[in-house]
Amino acid sequence: MSSFIPFDRSQPYLLPPDLKSWLPADDMAHFIVAAVERVPMTAFCVPVRTGGKAQYHPRLMLALLIFSYANGIFSSRRIERATYRDIGVRFVAANLHPDHDTIAAFRRTNRTAIEAAFAQVLLLARETGLLRLGVVSIDGTKIDADASKYRSLRYDRIRALREQLGVDIAKLMEQAEHADATDSDPQALPEELARRETLKAKLDEACARLEADAKAQAEAARPAYEKKKAVYDAKTGRRGRAPKPPDDEPPPERQISLTDPDSRLMRRSDAHEFRQAYNAQAVVCAEGSQLIVTTGVVATSADAPSFTSTVLSMENTIGLPKTVLADTGYANGQAVRDLRKKGIDPLVAIGRLRARRPYDFRPPPENKEPRRITEPWRLAMKDRLETTEAGDVYRLRKQTVEPVFGIIKSIMGFRRFSLRSLAKVTTEWTLVALAYNCKRMARLHAA
Numbered sequence: 001m002s003s004f005i006p007f008d009r010s011q012p013y014l015l016p017p018d019l020k021s022w023l024p025a026d027d028m029a030h031f032i033v034a035a036v037e038r039v040p041m042t043a044f045c046v047p048v049r050t051g052g053k054a055q056y057h058p059r060l061m062l063a064l065l066i067f068s069y070a071n072g073i074f075s076s077r078r079i080e081r082a083t084y085r086d087i088g089v090r091f092v093a094a095n096l097h098p099d100h101d102t103i104a105a106f107r108r109t110n111r112t113a114i115e116a117a118f119a120q121v122l123l124l125a126r127e128t129g130l131l132r133l134g135v136v137s138i139d140g141t142k143i144d145a146d147a148s149k150y151r152s153l154r155y156d157r158i159r160a161l162r163e164q165l166g167v168d169i170a171k172l173m174e175q176a177e178h179a180d181a182t183d184s185d186p187q188a189l190p191e192e193l194a195r196r197e198t199l200k201a202k203l204d205e206a207c208a209r210l211e212a213d214a215k216a217q218a219e220a221a222r223p224a225y226e227k228k229k230a231v232y233d234a235k236t237g238r239r240g241r242a243p244k245p246p247d248d249e250p251p252p253e254r255q256i257s258l259t260d261p262d263s264r265l266m267r268r269s270d271a272h273e274f275r276q277a278y279n280a281q282a283v284v285c286a287e288g289s290q291l292i293v294t295t296g297v298v299a300t301s302a303d304a305p306s307f308t309s310t311v312l313s314m315e316n317t318i319g320l321p322k323t324v325l326a327d328t329g330y331a332n333g334q335a336v337r338d339l340r341k342k343g344i345d346p347l348v349a350i351g352r353l354r355a356r357r358p359y360d361f362r363p364p365p366e367n368k369e370p371r372r373i374t375e376p377w378r379l380a381m382k383d384r385l386e387t388t389e390a391g392d393v394y395r396l397r398k399q400t401v402e403p404v405f406g407i408i409k410s411i412m413g414f415r416r417f418s419l420r421s422l423a424k425v426t427t428e429w430t431l432v433a434l435a436y437n438c439k440r441m442a443r444l445h446a447a
Contacts, residue, residue: 019091028442029067029088035121035438036063043116045109056098061106062113067092069435072413075109076100108419109406111427118295118434119317121441125291126318130444135286135393136293136321138310138330140303141409142277144416145263145425149276152265156252158207165200171197202258209261210250218248262422266301278417279303280429281310286325286400291440292433293318297426303329308338320344325397333377347394350382408436 023029025256036059044058057319068079068089080100082089125346151162209380228243257276266277281296281303292316296310314320318340328349350373373379384390408414414432418426 002255011128019087019095023086026442026446027088028070028439029092030039031091031442032063032067032070032438032443035124036117038120038124039113039117042114045112056096057112058106058110060092060094060096061098061103062110062117063092064089064098064436065103065107065114065431066075066117066435066442069414069431070412070439072411074414074418076418079103091122095258107428107431108424111423111430114427114431114434118430118437120436121434122291122293122318125289125437128445130289130441131285131291131293131318132287132289133285133293133319133321135323135325136283136311137325137397138281138283138307139327139397139401139405140279140281140298140306140329141405142266142268142275142301143280143414143429145257145260145276145278146417146420147257147259147263147276148249149257149265149274151259152255152257152276153203153206154252155207155254155256156248158203158256159211162200162207165196165203169196169200181444206256206258206261210254210256214250214254215248218246221246256284260420262299262420262425264299264301278289278422278425278429279306281306282401282404283311283314283321283324284401284404286396289440290400290404291437291442292404293321295426295430295433297422297429299422303327304332304335307332307335311339311344312342315342323347323393325394327397331378331381333375336377336381347385347390348381349385349394350378404436408432412439 020030039059039062041058044062046055048057049055064079064083068074068082071086071088073082073086073089077100079089080098080103082096083093084090089340095211122131126133182434199235222245225245229245232240232242255265260276263276263278265274266279267274279298281298282292283294285291285293294310294314296306296313298306300306303326307326311322311324321344323345324339324347326346326348328351331348331350336346336348351371385394411437412432417428419425419428
């Protein structure tokens with residue numbers, strides 16, 4: 001007598017199954033569906049149609065995106081495939097199957113809805129007592145752009161290629177005219193000509209963008225230059241070197257990507273290679289929940305320029321924290337003063353200690369004289385962090401924000417953006433943070 005449970009894959013269902021009963025009661029899908037129902041319909045961008053096929057409900061599309069991202073499914077084609085294969089995705093999609101073009105278009109055009117859902121999840125967490133907004137940690141991580149670093153060109157190389165393409169296009173035009181006159185096959189030359197004209201158009205656009213950025217930076221730096229110039233002109237006797245006016249011409253080494261012009265060549269540290277990437281910022285609750293309370297994306301490898309704007313972006317959603325913890329990359333006197341004006345107490349590391357193992361395989365580095373700290377705010381911050389109370393609070397930073405990035409990259413598998421341009425990448429990073437928060441809240445509720 002067989003001890004195996006009998007099965008028959010050809011057995012049809014007599015009645016449509018209830019997909020809800022196929023998922024555990026504490027599954028993340030139920031939480032995501034309930035959270036998306038709180039998003040107002042006015043937040044969605046719904047195209048107006050006067051006829052044709054009916055559209056998918058925007059709440060269904062948003063829940064589908066969040067659940068898919070939380071489970072490491074980022075490609076629109078893979079999401080479409082999962083609506084047939086994955087029980088959880090099939091439940092969230094209500095047994096419907098949006099095609100990949102519809103999913104990709106919704107993701108591109110519904111930034112407001114994604115931000116509204118992000119805020120609603122945080123409000124829900126605060127209502128249930130999971131989120132306490134007192135101490136938060138901020139950090140950034142480099143995430144690859146949807147572009148190759150080999151498509152990034154220097155400004156001087158772009159100008160040289162434009163001249164070369166201009167000569168080549170003129171020669172091809174002469175060959176095309178000669179082919180027309182001699183009655184030979186004219187099909188090959190116009191196609192080759194079109195390829196060069198397309199490349200030249202991309203180079204022209206990239207060059208114009210670099211020049212526009214350089215002019216904007218020069219205009220922004222001009223007031224500071226005028227102030228320094230006035231002080232220099234007022235000096236008498238030995239006047240020293242005159243301040244240099246801002247240059248509105250891009251430097252030759254300035255680079256831009258032809259695929260995603262907003263992305264930049266970055267690297268995590270001196271020990272890592274350069275990647276075409278964005279700098280994704282996240283502010284994480286350091287009081288137990290480890291929820292991401294706000295996000296941001298910048299196209300610079302430095303963290304300090306975005307410190308103030310990222311933290312203050314919480315003001316219009318769930319409010320400002322009392323204390324923010326940041327590493328030495330955020331050390332900026334103006335940012336610290338701006339945050340204190342808003343009633344926020346920043347604790348920023350001053351200097352970086354290189355911890356080494358007692359039996360390190362690498363040779364010891366050369367002894368360098370430590371950097372001399374002279375700014376008053378840095379000295380005051382350093383003295384404060386050496387106290388027991390502030391030091392104990394600052395230790396929360398490493399154990400809150402860095403594990404979040406580890407979960408997003410290693411557990412969820414998000415290591416590359418699917419969209420291009422800074423605005424669209426910012427939307428996708430908010431979607432990733434929203435998916436992480438839903439995943440985290442479902443786990444906290446289950447515990």
